[in-house]
Amino acid sequence: MKIKKHHLILLALCLLALPATLGSVSLQDGQAILTELDRLSTLEGKDLSALMTMISEDPDTGIEKTKVLQFRSDDEDKFLMLIQEPTVKKGQGYLMIDDNLWFYDPESRKFSHTSMKDQFNQSDANNSDFNSSSMADDYKVVSIEEGKLGNYSVNILELEAVNNEVTYPKRKIWVTAGSVNLQIKSEDYSASGRLMRTSYYPSYTTSDDKYIATKMIFVDELIEGKKTTITISDISFKDIPDSVFTKSYVERVNK
């Protein structure tokens, strides 16, 4: 078949247009983005104390405000959350030491084992949302593309879990492109592929080269009208004594 000249020009134009649709990021870049996200959110050499204000909106129970003191030591892989308000829940605590997460009930004065995958305080946040990120270990990137989210240029990554440690087997995350990769949105999917939760991270604070989300919005995609907004304030990076991350400390503060 004789190829006409204008066919060749047309083909060249098509080939030039392709890179814009294929994107300039690869799966390896995606995995590197996950590693960078983990690095930016993991506090090395410093601890975190903060006050977390959680507003949960539930069509059944209405609006509930919870205040939680958060202590985190990523170097030791420990965290402690102590509920301060409302009064009826004051003293309840979540203590993580290594891979064990304990819930403390001041009424019964007993610790019970719980899971990082469980919901925190019946909200749309999970216990794992308050720990340091380990997405590079837990997920693999199955697709990546460039896009826009509002005014931000982002990379949109589709992730699949590589182990059973995570709550959501599939996720889609929006990460800011450019010099700093920050996760600003994520969609969390069930094993059957149903969208279960959409999370937004509209603001961050920074210390050295570490970033802590100061506002998180979790929208339940299964239950209409249910969402949780978390605001983090009074942030401190001072060292926290090891004795804080112990069961005896949790019991002592409740006496």
Next chain:
Amino acid sequence: MELLKIAYRNVSRQKRRSNLLALAIAFGVMMIILVNSLTQGLVRTTEENFSSALGGHIYLTGEVLLESGKVTNQIADTQVLDAVLPQFTGYIAESQKRTTISGTYIFHSKTTNGNLYGVNWEEEKTLMDTFAVLEGSLDRIGEERAIVIPQETAEDLGVALNEEILVSFTTITGQANVGEFTIVAIVKDTLGLGFTASYANIGYVNDLVGLEAEEYQSYNLVLNDISQIHSITKLIEDAILQQGALLKPEPDESDSIMPMGGMAGAMFSTAEEEVWQGTRFNVGNLNDYMDAVDQIVAILNGVSLGVFFIMLLITMVGLMNTFRMIIIERTREIGTMRAIGMLKRDVSQLFLLEGLILGLRGVLFGVAAELIIGTIIRLISFTDGSRFAMILNQGHIAVPIVPSNIMMITAIIVMITLIAVWFPARKAARLLPSDALRS
């Protein structure tokens, strides 16, 4: 026979006193028979309700240790049970393979929690027969995503037939998952315990929780004779061990969590590291859930026994004093009888027979009163969903008639009566005719 006639005539002479005495005995008899019947009814009804709710009398579940160290609830080595259970065919009325989800039902903004049982509809004909269908039909249960929900769940969610609901739960390895189901039937709550459960196709449920098609989480057995529950459980355990499979050791009190028997969701163990391959089986039975009821029944029986003995004591003392009075009143009569030739033995037997007649009359009154009161209690109807559903038999309190109880109590009353009357009767027999006539 003559003595019996005379004794009966003597008892009938003092109607008021005899009836009052018989009523006192009757009250004690009625109370003890009623309490015994109630406790027996409580035990039987609770056993039946639990059996219905839990899907049988004996429950076989399993644990599998994953490479990650987590333990999941599932029976992966189905060939073990396929080899073991045919040995017990003669004892088993019915068997059911189930996979269970404990999750949240969601319909738009409404939620409710409950259990969802994955069942093999072709094998669970009895279950289908127990459904009281309020809306829809069981003809569509073969559809992959069909679900049969109880009325309470439908009302909580505000759903109607053919609508789609979501069930949010965690898989056996702890991942979040959501099932989408279409309501094909709404039924009256089948469990009768205030618990709600829905039913769906086990194939789809297995797929959702992360099991293979042929796997399941529990194998429930309904026995022909519930009294053999303990012995059959032991035999099944031995048979499993003979197949070279493992049994789960008895739980250690130091374990900080209770295992979620047969439910989807990873189970975390804080005990020392145990390693095994394949499925580790656990054979539980209804008695595991009846401890609380057994304790209540033991307390009730203890209390009623105590009350019964006190009443017997009172009855015995009352009878003794009453017959002392009778003998004092009838001293001249005794003297006359002795004077005309009645032997001491006959005098003694006469009073014993009078006591026996009073005792039997009391038992008769007591049994009749218990039957009447028991019937009235059985007629009381409690509304559906009552908090007492566990101890009710289709909304009614069970008060069974237990002939052996009645016979035993009759024998005890007869014995007590004879003992109580023996002393006065002996005294009466020893009276000298001359002294008796002079009094």
